[in-house]
Amino acid sequence: ACQHRLWPEIDKVVQQQVAMARMGIGECGSGWQLFAEDGEMKMYRREEELDGMVVDPLKAVHVVKGITGHEVCHYFFTPQYRYDWETTLEQMNVLETISDDTLMFMQTHKRIWPASQRDVVFWSHIRKLPNEKDRDGPDIWTVVNNSTEHPDYPANNGKCVRIFLKVCLMCQTRVDPPKDGTPLSRENVSCKITYCSVVNPGGWAPASVLRAVYKREYPKFLKRFTAYIINQTKNKPIMF
Numbered sequence: 001a002c003q004h005r006l007w008p009e010i011d012k013v014v015q016q017q018v019a020m021a022r023m024g025i026g027e028c029g030s031g032w033q034l035f036a037e038d039g040e041m042k043m044y045r046r047e048e049e050l051d052g053m054v055v056d057p058l059k060a061v062h063v064v065k066g067i068t069g070h071e072v073c074h075y076f077f078t079p080q081y082r083y084d085w086e087t088t089l090e091q092m093n094v095l096e097t098i099s100d101d102t103l104m105f106m107q108t109h110k111r112i113w114p115a116s117q118r119d120v121v122f123w124s125h126i127r128k129l130p131n132e133k134d135r136d137g138p139d140i141w142t143v144v145n146n147s148t149e150h151p152d153y154p155a156n157n158g159k160c161v162r163i164f165l166k167v168c169l170m171c172q173t174r175v176d177p178p179k180d181g182t183p184l185s186r187e188n189v190s191c192k193i194t195y196c197s198v199v200n201p202g203g204w205a206p207a208s209v210l211r212a213v214y215k216r217e218y219p220k221f222l223k224r225f226t227a228y229i230i231n232q233t234k235n236k237p238i239m240f
């Protein structure tokens with residue numbers, strides 16, 4: 001896989017995205033506003049526009065008990081589960097299997113009135129990272145999704161407006177071993193999830209509409225996605 005034409009870009013973008021995800025909200029520069037909160041889940045956004053289009057960066061942090069970072073990234077990366085948790089997905093195709101840890105997707109998302117329907121082409125890469133802070137602690141897992149071009153799917157040549165996105169899901173597993181030496185179970189693991197995304201909607205849509213969509217859809221997505229993983233893994237061996 002190392003010789004694939006996208007490899008240099010993938011490596012650069014993954015390093016950048018992980019560095020950004022690792023920074024706390026405070027360090028990431030000011031301007032982050034908390035726009036949604038639900039228990040352990042906190043969602044922040046920065047209001048940014050590009051040529052009059054809303055391109056608000058989003059950063060969500062969440063802590064979920066009973067699952068690991070590897071499990072979260074596995075269910076996020078693997079195509080066969082996506083229709084189960086991605087609420088706005090209409091069509092998903094794997095365009096290329098670049099390697100066992102890198103795929104290329106074409107997705108169309110449900111139309112959100114009054115904006116026109118969107119589609120996106122992106123590469124998706126899953127990677128385990130060494131835990132620099134705690135050498136013998138569990139590894140960090142990440143999935144980075146980054147828009148790209150594909151010769152068979154040129155932008156804006158059909159009914160959909162092509163969007164551009166950069167998404168980083170970074171997960172840090174925490175293990176609190178049981179005191180009485182009993183074997184590890186799901187009660188002793190939890191996962192700190194950081195989800196960063198920047199979506200350029202590709203074509204003009206009213207700022208108020210886009211911000212309302214994101215305000216509604218992002219919390220829904222993260223809650224549904226994490227509930228799905230808890231349900232899928234509860235009777236399975238822990239995947240570290």
Ligand SMILES: CCCc1ccc(-c2ccc(S(=O)(=O)CCO)cc2)cc1[C@H]1C[C@H]1c1ccccn1
Pocket residue numbers: 086088089107109112115118120145163165167197199201205210213214217218221
């Ligand atoms: C005008 C923009 C429309 C729009 C385009 C794209 C996306 C979107 C695509 C991909 C990803 S992902 O994290 O890479 C998971 C793989 O599917 C997340 C979000 C969301 C929306 C909008 C539909 C809204 C939405 C927002 C947040 C989550 C889900 N859906």
